[in-house]
Amino acid sequence: MKIIVHRGAEEIGGNCVEIRSGKSRILLDYGSPLPKTGPETGKNIETDPEEAILNIPGLYDTSPNPILALLISHTHLDHYGALLARPINPGIKVFMSEIMEDVARITTKMPRDGKKLPVGINYFRRGHKFIIGRFVITPYLMDHTAAESFAFLIESEGKRVIYTGDFREHGNKANAFKQFLAANMGPIDAIITEGTQAEVEKGPTEADVMGEIETRVKGHNGALYFMCAGQDIGLLTSLAYLAKNTRRYLVVDGYTALLLERVKGLALKQGVDLKIPGLETEFLRIIRTTATQRIYQLTEYTETFSRMRPKLFGWDWVRDNLDRLIIPVRANSQLWVDEQIKDLGGGTFLYSDWETYTEEAGMSDTLEWFKARGLTDIPMPTTSHAYFSTIRKMVENKKPRYIVPINTGHAEKFTETFGKRARLLKNGEEFFLD
Ligand SMILES: [Zn+2]
Known part of the structure; x- marks a missing residue:
């Protein structure tokens, strides 16, 4: 199995992670980069939605090894916004929960000239396994500030990868995180985890x-x-x-x-x-x-x-x-x-x-x-992202061979804590799980 973080490895937002197994390819999230602020005004600058587009083979054109599916973890724009920028190859199945689709549809209809979600979204449900090509996927509900947010367990070739999406354990869905920890997933090879708030060791609920x-x-x-x-x-x-x-x-x-x-x-x-x-x-x-x-x-x-x-x-x-x-x-x-x-x-x-x-x-x-x-x-002192103590707890519980931090300005925290098990990737770098 191979992991490629197309975007989000070196910045917060704009997430897009590819997982490959043989010829099977899936994408996890397709977000827009965070809005830029003008250096003088301090205000958000309007950016062209097309700037969010990534040139990944098979995303807009055909590829000998097509992208089978795009799984969205939650409906914050930094995780699904690029999907709205330009219609992706219709052969790629887009997966969300039913609630996520509804929320995204309402949100995209608010501006008169709003961009449209693709039709025919496929639904996943928490805890229900589904199969895409050579992958078996299990979604887990997580505690975050979107209407619903999910982590994915991705299994293939006897290997297991967890993609956390955005999460925390100190919000109103703290129980979801408890259930995520309690779930017996088997030996984990890699956790791709967000680290937006990694500089905060621990904070209040x-x-x-x-x-x-x-x-x-x-x-x-x-x-x-x-x-x-x-x-x-x-x-x-x-x-x-x-x-x-x-x-x-x-x-x-x-x-x-x-x-x-x-x-x-x-x-x-x-x-x-x-x-x-x-x-x-x-x-x-x-x-x-x-x-x-x-x-x-x-x-x-x-x-x-x-x-x-x-x-x-x-x-x-x-x-x-x-x-x-x-x-x-x-x-x-x-x-x-x-x-x-x-x-x-x-x-x-x-x-x-x-x-x-x-x-x-x-x-x-x-x-x-x-x-x-x-x-x-x-x-x-509130945040929609995990304190480092929560990330630590997750790593101690799931015991992954590798920890791949994304969406963080504090990658050193991961190397200091997890040593060689922390794998810091560059955008586009291929990481083979042997
Ligand atoms: Zn989010």
């Missing part, structure tokens, strides 16, 4: 952080503006608890409300009752942003939109009730905050000071905008 926030904001008046990516359903769930416990309203737009409803509905169909906020949540309110307007225009969501109607509140209501609101903000939210709310006096801005906010284009601009508004800032 998200529940700990939210508990502390609750104590701090209880009895405090004023709107709470929370940096929260659109797909971070775990954080939205924590914010719903915070709203309940501090007697506030959780205010979301139509896009977030739709995501919550769809994810909940699809999980129920699979027999899982997710404890996430939704349209039946008493203190949830939906505001009329352009995203909400866009959902209204998309006829495929008419039924859900009609159920949203009783929860829709106007801007007068928002301005009159600011003291009692929790408002998640993400890329472009500053536009409607500036236009409709205007007066941010007495408000508090909560954000992670460990996160670079690069998984959603434009998030870092939102962060800078709010930081410059003179609100009471509460930086939080």
Whole structure:
């Protein structure tokens, strides 16, 4: 078996990893590189989506050894964005979970000129093995801030490779990581692991952080503006608890409300009752942003939109009730905050000071905008990526012969800790598993 990290070996984001066994080839993730920031403005620069494209034989043309499948680990753009840039060879089967496809379809429909996902996505399900060419693949649900995120166990020629995707063990899906550790996978030859947050040895759980926030904001008046990516359903769930416990309203737009409803509905169909906020949540309110307007225009969501109607509140209501609101903000939210709310006096801005906010284009601009508004800032030690103690725990548990760190600026941490077992690869370098 052979591993080639086409992109992501030397940088965070833009992931694409190829696994070969004989003539069988598969790709793991096909992400866009992280958005660049202008050196002078400090703002995200619009990049041409075509820049995300990789020239891998068989991806857009034919190849004597065709790429059989592309497996997506989760629907953050740095893991699937390049798939949207240009249609790939239709012979390549694209695999996601059903929830991931739904979330990605909604997200790509939000801009009017949005890029389209390929039709005919194939589904995988957590824990269910499937076969592609000479590979046997098992997906494992992981704890991360996308709606769903998976690691893959890839078996072929008697060899086993784990690709972690993005993960952590301190978020709302900590149980998924426990199950991943408990799964008996047999002897592992290599773990390809993310190391985005490898410089942090250990940190608090998200529940700990939210508990502390609750104590701090209880009895405090004023709107709470929370940096929260659109797909971070775990954080939205924590914010719903915070709203309940501090007697506030959780205010979301139509896009977030739709995501919550769809994810909940699809999980129920699979027999899982997710404890996430939704349209039946008493203190949830939906505001009329352009995203909400866009959902209204998309006829495929008419039924859900009609159920949203009783929860829709106007801007007068928002301005009159600011003291009692929790408002998640993400890329472009500053536009409607500036236009409709205007007066941010007495408000508090909560954000992670460990996160670079690069998984959603434009998030870092939102962060800078709010930081410059003179609100009471509460930086939080939260991250969507594994602490090094978690990576260590995984390595001790799975005992791989090799550890291949990707998406990290701290590769030395891996060599210091795992010695020769750490295999630092360059983008495009071939690594044979003998
Ligand atoms: Zn991610």
